[in-house]
Amino acid sequence: MNIRPVARRADILTEELEGELVIYDKRRDVACRLNRTAALVWRNADGVRTVEDLIEVLRDQVSPLADEDLVMVTLDRLEEQELLEPGYPHRTEQATALSRRRFITRAGALGTAALALPVVQAIVAPTPA
Numbered sequence: 001m002n003i004r005p006v007a008r009r010a011d012i013l014t015e016e017l018e019g020e021l022v023i024y025d026k027r028r029d030v031a032c033r034l035n036r037t038a039a040l041v042w043r044n045a046d047g048v049r050t051v052e053d054l055i056e057v058l059r060d061q062v063s064p065l066a067d068e069d070l071v072m073v074t075l076d077r078l079e080e081q082e083l084l085e086p087g088y089p090h091r092t093e094q095a096t097a098l099s100r101r102r103f104i105t106r107a108g109a110l111g112t113a114a115l116a117l118p119v120v121q122a123i124v125a126p127t128p129a
Contacts, residue, residue, distance in 0.1 A: 005054075005075055006047040006085040023083060032081050033121045037062050041074040042083060051075075065107045069099040077120040 011026040021039035023032045034042060037058060044057050051071050058066030076096045079088050 003051050003075075003089065004047050004049065005045040005051075005078075005088050007042045007045040007078070008083055008085050012083075025082065028082065029124065030081070031123045032083065033123070037070070038074050038077060038120050041071060042078055045075070045078070045084065047085075063107070067103065067106070069103040069106075072096075072099045073103065074120075081120055081122050083120070 013024040013026065015022045015024075019036060021034040021042070023034065023042070024030075025032065040057055040061055041054055044054055049057075051068060054071045055066055055068060058070060072091070073096055075084065075088060076091055076099075078084050079090065
């Protein structure tokens with residue numbers, strides 16, 4: 001797969017907290033909490049690395065079970081929160097669900113799926129008084 005995602009860096013503030021990455025999107029006044037899997041993909045989405053390269057990053061640093069499905073689900077979650085530059089091909093909810101199911105089925109048999117699944121949790125920042 002020749003997709004080369006690019007993480008959005010403009011109007012973004014980041015802070016490392018307890019092994020996770022918090023990203024504050026100044027455009028949308030939204031903070032997103034990324035677990036280790038999502039943070040690694042976001043940090044390494046530089047427009048040079050392909051999905052295959054991102055798989056290797058996750059295999060080296062998160063789990064040897066990382067595969068295309070895990071990377072694609074992670075990219076889908078990042079895209080939903082507008083943390084990728086325009087150009088990433090938007091996938092349907094069905095495609096994302098299928099990738100997630102395949103990864104969980106494959107990794108779940110070993111009891112490690114939950115450790116690797118991406119978490120991209122958005123929190124709307126309150127409006128200043």
